Amino acid sequence: MVDHLANTEINSQRIAAVENCFGASGQPLAVPGRVLLGEGILTKECRKKPKPRIFFLFNDILVYGSIVINKRKYNSQHIIPLEDVTLETLPDTLQMKNRWMIKTSKKSFVVSAASLTERKEWISHLEECIRHLLTKTGRQPSTEHAAPWIPDKATDICMRCTQTKFSTLTRRHHCRKCGFVVCGDCSRQRFLMPRLSPKPLRVCNLCYRQLLLTQKQSSRSQNQAVSPDC
Structure with missing residues (x-):
């Protein structure tokens, strides 16, 4: 080319x-x-x-x-x-x-x-x-993508609880998994996503539950794969 x-x-x-x-x-x-x-x-x-x-x-x-x-x-x-x-x-x-x-x-x-x-x-x-x-x-096109962050001005309320209104004292946060604008109460958890960072990142409560579930299912599958035959 x-x-x-x-x-x-x-x-x-x-x-x-x-x-x-x-x-x-x-x-x-x-x-x-x-x-x-x-x-x-x-x-x-x-x-x-x-x-x-x-x-x-x-x-x-x-x-x-x-x-x-x-x-x-x-x-x-x-x-x-x-x-x-x-x-x-x-x-x-x-x-x-x-x-x-x-x-x-x-x-x-x-x-x-x-x-x-x-x-x-x-x-x-x-x-x-x-x-x-x-x-x-010879690589295949990438299929895993980080979620884009939704701009702060796109919403005046938390996109998860839909109740907390943002203000000077109530800060906006971004979930690193879904990119939603969320309040502090809806994003207290951190989760390690090695693809994005070597440190645990802020995620919203919904994404945290989904990530935990996926992690448990993956661990269960790995354990079944390596378990010895009876």
Whole structure:
């Protein structure tokens, strides 16, 4: 696809320029065979409000970060392996148009483009890179995805008990399993989800019960599989 660009001077210079923009806060991006295919500013749906983010598409990873000075300085670098990415086109809302979701096993989030054409181009290039990688590695498309966080402003009440109203004193929390906005009473539990973090994460009461049940069923199945014959 773009292998002929991998070892060219122009590609090396472009990747070096991206590294320089992230500075010491970013990870090195130049590795053998990596090609920078394009870049652009997309609006990312964040917890508090939608924010502009710079995105860089490589042939094997997607990199994005916060804009300090456009074309000169970025921070909060995130690197997403494209093999782990699944895309989903979303309908427009009053606040955001030309939306789609980037789903991965560790984090899923919604972005929007400035135009419908731009969205089509981004999705087309991403899907082409993903297909090429999966064919090259022989891997199957990812099927497990982290739930996207529902924005704080999407609800004024807890999405589980539907009674607690959020205020300055009553904080919003997010369940790391379902992404719902919940109150403290409805999210007192923590559960270890190694796919997301090495530490136990906050989950809502419903997800906690479901995760416990799944864990018990898995343990029971494993015990039956290794139990000796009578």
